Amino acid sequence: MTTEPTRVAVVSDCPLFRLGLAQVADAAPDLVPTAEVGSVDDVEKHLDDVDVVLLDLQAQPSHLSAAVHRLAGQGAKVLVLCSGLQADIEPAMQAGARGCLSRQAGEQELVAAVRLIASGCAYVSAALAVRSWSDATFHLTEREKQILRLVADGETDHGIAERLGISEHTVHSHLDRLRDKIGSRRRVDLTRFAIAHDIVP
Secondary structure: OOOOOEEEEEEEOOHHHHHHHHHHHHHOOOEEEEEEEOOHHHHHHHHHHOOEEEEEOOOOHHHHHHHHHHHHOOOOEEEEEEOOOHHHHHHHHHOOOOEEEEOOOOHHHHHHHHHHHHOOOOEEOHHHHHHHHHOOOOOOOHHHHHHHHHHHOOOOHHHHHHHHOOOHHHHHHHHHHHHHHHOOOOHHHHHHHHHHOOOOO
């Protein structure tokens, strides 16, 4: 049984970059570029034939998030290419983007990100996540670091409570504070943060 290829629309206001993105998609055996356009207006005509929209616009964060919101509101799975500034990533994700990919990403990461987005997962380049975290100014307590290490080891909330001799409710409180500080609710991002900041080896 063969699976249908993932149909990719490339939206970029840079013609050369648009061509490069389409060529990467075309070279992957399970991806097929179905549209290569320079604006959101143009891609809207093709959304019925698209699984993932690759969006690369040199625009202010507010304009970029408006474009994401417009496409996501029509059911499009949007993967945004961005510079890596936190001001770019957060508004795009809040507007409905399924992921953010660094413009410095290689072909393999691009293809992997498109596949994940198409399958219903979210994706943020590790380089983007680390850069946005490094801009944050906060202090982690020793207890929060202990919990991060255990999260990175794959422990459940219940397992963390048992290991540290605290209640599961207390674990939840610490995790909520960690998620607020780091800016992500996902355990995989907590793990990435712990590795990036040498909290775990």
